[in-house]
Amino acid sequence: MRRSLLLLPLLLLVLAARSPAAEPPRPGKDERCAVCGMLVAPFPQWVAVLEFKDGRRFYFDGPKDMFVAFFDLPANIPGASIDQVSGVYVTEYYSTRLLPAAEVLFVTGSNVLGPMGKELVPVAGAEAAETFRRDHAGEKIMRFDGRQLVEVAPRP
Amino acid sequence: MHRVKILEYALAALLRRPGKSAAILTAYTLLVTVLCSVLLLTHALKTEAEQLLAEGPELVVQQTLAGRHDLIPERTAATIAAIPGVASVTPRIWGYYYDSLTKANYTLLAADPAASPLELVAGRLPENEGECAVGMGVAAARRIGVNDDLILIDAANVGTIFTVTGVFKAESRLFTEDLVVVPGEALRRFFAIPAGMATDLAVRVHNPGEIETIAAKVKRQLPATRPITRNDLLRTYRAVFDWRGGMMLALFASALLAFCILAWDKATGLNAGERREIGILKAVGWDTGDVLMLKFWEGLALSLLAFLLGYTLAFAMVFHWGVPVLGDVLRGWSVIFPDLHPVPHVDLYQMATLAFLTIVPFVASTVIPAWRAATSDPDEVMRQ
Numbered sequence: 001m002r003r004s005l006l007l008l009p010l011l012l013l014v015l016a017a018r019s020p021a022a023e024p025p026r027p028g029k030d031e032r033c034a035v036c037g038m039l040v041a042p043f044p045q046w047v048a049v050l051e052f053k054d055g056r057r058f059y060f061d062g063p064k065d066m067f068v069a070f071f072d073l074p075a076n077i078p079g080a081s082i083d084q085v086s087g088v089y090v091t092e093y094y095s096t097r098l099l100p101a102a103e104v105l106f107v108t109g110s111n112v113l114g115p116m117g118k119e120l121v122p123v124a125g126a127e128a129a130e131t132f133r134r135d136h137a138g139e140k141i142m143r144f145d146g147r148q149l150v151e152v153a154p155r156p
Numbered sequence: 157m158h159r160v161k162i163l164e165y166a167l168a169a170l171l172r173r174p175g176k177s178a179a180i181l182t183a184y185t186l187l188v189t190v191l192c193s194v195l196l197l198t199h200a201l202k203t204e205a206e207q208l209l210a211e212g213p214e215l216v217v218q219q220t221l222a223g224r225h226d227l228i229p230e231r232t233a234a235t236i237a238a239i240p241g242v243a244s245v246t247p248r249i250w251g252y253y254y255d256s257l258t259k260a261n262y263t264l265l266a267a268d269p270a271a272s273p274l275e276l277v278a279g280r281l282p283e284n285e286g287e288c289a290v291g292m293g294v295a296a297a298r299r300i301g302v303n304d305d306l307i308l309i310d311a312a313n314v315g316t317i318f319t320v321t322g323v324f325k326a327e328s329r330l331f332t333e334d335l336v337v338v339p340g341e342a343l344r345r346f347f348a349i350p351a352g353m354a355t356d357l358a359v360r361v362h363n364p365g366e367i368e369t370i371a372a373k374v375k376r377q378l379p380a381t382r383p384i385t386r387n388d389l390l391r392t393y394r395a396v397f398d399w400r401g402g403m404m405l406a407l408f409a410s411a412l413l414a415f416c417i418l419a420w421d422k423a424t425g426l427n428a429g430e431r432r433e434i435g436i437l438k439a440v441g442w443d444t445g446d447v448l449m450l451k452f453w454e455g456l457a458l459s460l461l462a463f464l465l466g467y468t469l470a471f472a473m474v475f476h477w478g479v480p481v482l483g484d485v486l487r488g489w490s491v492i493f494p495d496l497h498p499v500p501h502v503d504l505y506q507m508a509t510l511a512f513l514t515i516v517p518f519v520a521s522t523v524i525p526a527w528r529a530a531t532s533d534p535d536e537v538m539r540q
Binding site for chain 1: 240241243362363364365366369373
């Protein structure tokens with residue numbers, strides 16, 4: 001029993017190493033949101049990240065601000081274009097882990113407020129998203145297809 | 157320059173009446189000491205409880221039966237773990253033990269050797285049957301140390317021998333002092349807790365914003381349970397310490413009143429000599445403002461000195477001398493008391509409040525009667 005307990009973290013480590021994209025590092029203490037200018041570190045459960053091919057990384061204090069920047073990149077990050085983006089990460093609501101935005105669903109209009117008010121709350125998995133929508137009076141469930149947000153048809 | 161001269165004169169005036177000044181200073185200092193030590197200690201205990209709880213689980217789920225705490229079936233852990241947002245659910249086994257030998261209550265806790273935030277001062281955590289680790293208070297009460305035996309009477313009234321493998325020290329001794337840590341299965345047998353049951357479930361939650369929702373879901377899905385969030389516990393601790401602090405202050409209210417009367421009498425009752433002094437000062441050319449300034453400096457010097465002395469004394473009492481008198485009343489009712497050495501901490505807001513409450517009324521009560529004497533005709537004042 002003891003030995004298997006010791007092996008478990010090792011196994012997890014191996015599994016983590018196998019996942020294709022490594023999680024981006026957590027924001028530093030003085031990192032500010034690239035859209036609204038607020039400090040990012042005090043809101044660890046809301047952090048969103050845009051990674052660029054040249055290694056630059058921009059932090060946001062919520063998925064909403066990240067999408068504001070993403071949908072109008074040149075206006076918010078001078079000289080940037082969508083083609084240069086190599087990774088879009090958001091913090092999943094239930095696990096507070098940074099996950100690629102394409103792997104989660106976004107629930108709109110819920111009563112869970114982020115640092116900037118109403119948020120697109122990232123939830124992993126259709127079932128969890130539906131649970132979240134029910135628990136927190138959410139409206140729509142959206143999916144990020146790499147370019148834009150599209151609504152997911154409600155499950156029958 | 158003018159003001160400095162008045163201050164100089166004020167200090168000299170205080171020294172000219174050493175008896176009166178010393179009497180007020182002593183009573184004043186004593187009062188501030190008592191007031192400050194109660195507030196400092198209450199604050200320190202609350203902070204300590206908060207620090208400790210910060211490392212605890214976000215949610216504790218208890219089973220209730222007829223409104224009382226009961227054992228919880230371990231299989232409910234699976235139901236709770238299935239709620240989105242729950243990181244882990246751990247069944248815990250713990251309980252209280254009354255030791256008739258030392259007439260004290262111990263807290264017996266099942267060991268979690270893998271992840272224990274408790275620090276040991278000597279030895280190691282128990283791993284095998286018949287081993288235990290004890291808090292410093294238990295070690296002192298039973299006069300035992302590492303490798304000694306601790307004999308406790310189990311649920312079947314049979315003496316059980318545990319070999320002490322370690323003694324705890326923790327940042328906060330408030331909670332580990334009466335602790336006895338025993339391996340899980342051994343404790344289950346000791347308390348005769350049926351297999352598959354636990355004392356409560358410790359639930360870890362990733363997102364602090366979701367704790368309340370999860371607690372509500374637990375209550376809905378398992379109606380016979382009582383979920384207790386960390387915030388609930390924090391509120392309870394604050395309320396308990398605030399209540400005890402409030403009782404202490406209520407007891408001291410009479411002392412406070414006595415001091416107020418004394419201060420009022422000493423400070424306001426300008427005797428004939430002081431009236432004459434004011435009269436002479438006015439006659440030699442001081443105006444009313446200067447006299448008021450003089451009295452203001454006198455009051456401020458005295459009360460500031462008393463406040464600083466009192467605060468320092470209270471600080472030393474609470475944080476260095478282990479709270480000689482108040483501690484017993486404030487921290488609890490158990491027989492094993494931890495030696496209180498709370499982490500020193502100065503709260504500027506609290507200090508400012510205390511300073512305002514003690515200094516301002518005193519200064520006011522010295523200035524106002526002086527103002528009355530100073531505005532009257534010097535000739536008349538001197539003639540009296």
